Amino acid sequence: MDEFLSEILNLGRSHFQRKQYQKAEKYLSQVLEQNQSFADVYNMLGVIYHDQGSFARAQRAFEAALKLNPAYTEAALNLAVIYNDMGMYREAKEVYQNALTRGQTAPGEMDRFVKGKIANMYADIGDVYMSSGRFDDAIGEYQRALNLCPTFVDLRAKLG
Structure with a gap:
């Protein structure tokens, strides 16, 4: 992005x-x-x-x-x-x-809504790193977000 x-x-x-x-x-x-x-x-x-x-x-x-x-x-x-x-x-x-x-989730599994919120927080941190020129850190945060929510197309777009 x-x-x-x-x-x-x-x-x-x-x-x-x-x-x-x-x-x-x-x-x-x-x-x-x-x-x-x-x-x-x-x-x-x-x-x-x-x-x-x-x-x-x-x-x-x-x-x-x-x-x-x-x-x-x-x-x-x-x-x-x-x-x-x-x-x-x-x-x-x-x-x-x-x-x-x-x-609905299995016992012990994180709720999807919660996963989405956390993934968006990781993406926000990635955006801050990106705007600061810390590209490797940004990529790391975007990948953490994708690990939680691999179907989030916007996260894939950020990774190019």
Whole structure:
């Protein structure tokens, strides 16, 4: 990932975390103009669109996140909420049940949602290393993230 893309992605995430959705939307949309492989960006935009009352746009964003990462529990639950808000109760129940089924783990195994959160933290650390010019350290963090979540396409994109 180039430095500019990494910078606008970090700005978008930062504004999103502070619930500054208008600013976050601007940066996150710019990310998708350059690279459509970030499931978490689609999920964040879906949350923003839902907050704005743009349910159809939110639905498309959550569906895009799940197309990139079918195991993305947070996006699945967000999609279920949108379906419910749109009166699509059967679809909401189906998505919710699928998310619950996917989220079940064997005893002693880490929950997939938790794995995803930790993988994203490793990726964030990798981004910091990358922006500091510490490429070997960045690659190490991205690989740690991929070890937890090998299906995360955005992590593979970061490794080129």
